[in-house]
Amino acid sequence: MLSMARNLGGMIEVLYFAYGSNMNWQQMQRRCASSRFVCVARLSNYEFGITRHSRLRDCGTANVFPAAGKEVWGIVYEVSDSDLVALDAFEDGYRREMIPIYAFGDGTHPLEVLVYVAEIETNVPPASAEYKRLILEGAKHWNLPALYLSVLEAIQAADDQ
Numbered sequence: 001m002l003s004m005a006r007n008l009g010g011m012i013e014v015l016y017f018a019y020g021s022n023m024n025w026q027q028m029q030r031r032c033a034s035s036r037f038v039c040v041a042r043l044s045n046y047e048f049g050i051t052r053h054s055r056l057r058d059c060g061t062a063n064v065f066p067a068a069g070k071e072v073w074g075i076v077y078e079v080s081d082s083d084l085v086a087l088d089a090f091e092d093g094y095r096r097e098m099i100p101i102y103a104f105g106d107g108t109h110p111l112e113v114l115v116y117v118a119e120i121e122t123n124v125p126p127a128s129a130e131y132k133r134l135i136l137e138g139a140k141h142w143n144l145p146a147l148y149l150s151v152l153e154a155i156q157a158a159d160d161q
Contacts, residue, residue, distance in 0.1 A: 014084060015113040017041060017101055019048060019074035020062030021131055022087075023138025031090060032083035038076040040104040040142050041111065048072045050127050050155060052118040056092060059128040059158060062135065063094075063118050073148040075138070076101065076113055084114075091116040129159035 015038060022028050028035055047067035050060040064072050079087065088096075097117045100110035127135075132155050139152050 013078050013080060015111060016077050016079045016084075016087070017043065017074050017099070017113040017115045018077060018138075019043070019064055019072050019115075021134040021138070022077075023075045023142060023144075024134040025138065025141055027134055027138075028077065031086050032077070032079050034080050035083055036078045037142075038078050040144060041074060041076045041101040041113075042104065043072040043074065043099065043101045043115070046070060046072045046099075048151065049120075051120040051124055052093060053121055053124045054093070056090070057128060057131060058125075059131055060124040060126050061131065062127075063120065064115065065117070065120055071148075073139075073144045074101075075142050076103070076111065087116070094118045126156045126158045129157045132157040 016035075018028065022031070025037070043064060045066060045068055046064045047070040049063055049065065051063040051065065052061045053059075054061040094116035095118070097115050098112055099115045101113050101115075102110055135152055135155070136149075139149050144152075
């Protein structure tokens with residue numbers, strides 16, 4: 001398995017898997033200016049859901065949880081240790097986990113990456129239309145598979161109801 005971190009002259013670079021609004025390149029650049037796109041990737045045996053109530057956004061937000069036979073598509077970025085400090089502030093309520101993922105087109109060589117995961121909450125409000133827009137724009141920008149894009153398009157947003 002390839003390592004998720006490397007040391008560049010005293011600065012640690014980490015591979016981070018974004019599956020929610022951080023797939024949106026403009027948002028990611030605002031939050032983590034030194035981040036660098038690595039690849040589109042697949043997280044096997046996990047499912048995407050709006051299962052976390054973000055106090056920062058005051059809406060339901062993305063999460064991933066184990067689910068046999070399912071997959072979550074997202075973006076792998078290389079981020080610095082200072083980027084991780086910024087991400088931690090935005091990902092309040094999530095914990096860091098090291099999980100193997102597979103780069104698009106490669107199902108045999110896993111990459112160990114950092115993934116933010118939260119406990120599944122009950123009575124989670126729907127995502128906001130803005131949050132859904134950020135996710136969809138990111139997914140389209142990076143050309144995630146069409147079948148998975150349809151999963152993201154099905155996200156219920158507060159303004160849809």
